[in-house]
Amino acid sequence: MSGDTIYATPSPATVVMVPLPLQGHLNQLLHLSRLISIHNIPVHFVSTTTHCRQAKLRVQGWDPVADAGIHFHEFQTPSFVSPPPNTNSTTKFPSQYQPLCEATTQLRHPMASLLRKLSLTTGRLVVIHDSLMGSVIQDFASLPNAESYTFHSVSAFTMTLYTFKTLCKQLENITKPQHLTKDYLSFEGCFTSEFKKFTSMQHEYAKLNSGRIYNSCSIIEQPMLELLEREENDRNKKLWALGPFNPVDIKKTIKGDKGHTCLKWLDKQETNSVIFVSFGTTTSFTKTQIIELAIGLEKSKQKFIWALRDADKGDVCSDSYVSQVELPKGYEDRIKGRGLVIRQWAPQLEILAHRATGGFMSHCGWNSCMESISMGVPIVAWPMHSDQPTNAVLVTKILKVGITVKDWQWRDEMVLTENVENTVTRLMDTTEGEEIRQRAVQIGSSVRKSVREGGVSWLQLQSFIDHITR
CATH class of the missing domain: 3.40.50.2000 (Glycogen Phosphorylase B;)
Structure with a gap:
């Protein structure tokens, strides 16, 4: 009202x-x-x-x-x-x-x-x-x-x-x-x-x-x-x-015309097979960092949804906020079927609640952390500023429901292709990653019951x- x-x-x-x-x-x-x-x-x-x-x-x-x-x-x-x-x-x-x-x-x-x-x-x-x-x-x-x-x-x-x-x-x-x-x-x-x-x-x-x-x-x-x-x-x-x-009790899939395109794409994927990549609304990456991230995701050979947007500016309701960032030539054709790039607002909570989502590469803003934890999804932590570095410690060192792609002590360094590739593979395709996922699932279940x-x-x-x- x-x-x-x-x-x-x-x-x-x-x-x-x-x-x-x-x-x-x-x-x-x-x-x-x-x-x-x-x-x-x-x-x-x-x-x-x-x-x-x-x-x-x-x-x-x-x-x-x-x-x-x-x-x-x-x-x-x-x-x-x-x-x-x-x-x-x-x-x-x-x-x-x-x-x-x-x-x-x-x-x-x-x-x-x-x-x-x-x-x-x-x-x-x-x-x-x-x-x-x-x-x-x-x-x-x-x-x-x-x-x-x-x-x-x-x-x-x-x-x-x-x-x-x-x-x-x-x-x-x-x-x-x-x-x-x-x-x-x-x-x-x-x-x-x-x-x-x-x-x-x-x-x-x-x-x-x-x-x-x-x-x-x-x-x-x-x-x-x-x-x-x-x-x-x-x-x-x-x-x-x-x-x-x-x-915490939202539908795992939304079918029909009301569902976002990415949710319909997720419906076709296997359980825990997709990593969601999103860095919030307050930080924009350099063109060079975006290319390193893009190639790293491609080389990991894992399925992914990437919300590729610039930081919010002005009135988000009067602007389509379609990202104009250029990806490597032919990139979206090469990842077709395995990766999905979203250049507008993505339904993060619904993506995290989907059965196909098995990981979340995140800036570790507290809102995103709570959504991911409550949905039982493990986090690949990439903190940028504010409370994000301490949230990353909580997620990775204390709760042990995530791993770090970029530790805070290296905050001024570029995250290279191999860092992205290795971290994504580590979470999505190793025994260690599955153990982390199971802890996330258990904590998520307890949080939902709470x-x-x-x-x-x-x-x-x-x-x-x-x-x-x-």
Whole structure:
């Protein structure tokens, strides 16, 4: 449901969802909106007109437009245009989004106005906001019936490393010290100084919150979540691990006209025979790196689907975003029948849920990690920036449901054809790869069970619902 209509009928609790307007953040909080609205709690999803459309267009596994419990508020705000990504930059952090992040502060006043209106219609106004939108929702503190909860779009493991920056005994209980190198603890090369400054400023507003929310669960991150929960309890605040947010029981195949071309192609492939290759929405590769990757996939002789797209820029709804990257001459003819190149938006969640998908080469953004883990698909980790290097450690070293194509210490080096070929073959066509896949399948099964009635994630969600409707 869309529009700014404020219904006069009072409700025990009303939730306002405030994401950072980047795809991985929008997607996670829209999925969380579904989980909360199922409990007959009205949810108001707030962003710009452009990014509300983007979130609805790209979400998979359910239809947010058909959910009468979710109301979209689309603010018109200037300066939300990002410059093109610089593929030649030595730092792969997407600094092209810095202007967008800075511009989100303009949402404070329209947000305050909306919160004041909503506070009159409900017993309790619950603001769930991205950790990087703290300044935008700060005026909730002036409302007598409002409280806020900070959502962290990263793994609990990443937040544990932020919180405990030295190898203390607590971290040794999580993983062996040699897995936590100096690089991971310092986050060298993960962020620009400008973004660090923006993050620090936003995190100051977390002091106003009543607790924190993670898209994770104890099946995969129990030790880290326990550490973070103790930290929150010391502040007399709460923590909930409500993940996975994404739907886990979606159809493995979608037939007929409604299915994406790649899903119809997957229907014809053998179980666990295809590796899906996708690197998210914030990074663009150089032409040289794309060629190395292309030839490596070809030489591996494994079946693959490759979502070949540039980083998001501007309004994704008004642009077809067809990649113009040139592949080697005759490449798509040579791989025909064995490989499929998609140059537009790919239905990632549905691809990962398909029985034919046996691996996922990924940048290790947390949204992608949770989708892959929940679907029982092992990961070939290729981290680029932000929390991705630490997520890669979690996936490969702790959960052991993946392998690394490019370790973070070699982040400035080109990934060559033979690296791609050997890593893909290692996962898809060796005994070691099958053992990794079986661990991924087992963990995925446990994660899916956790969201069913009586499971640990189900209980966490019930606890949160009970808390906000108390």
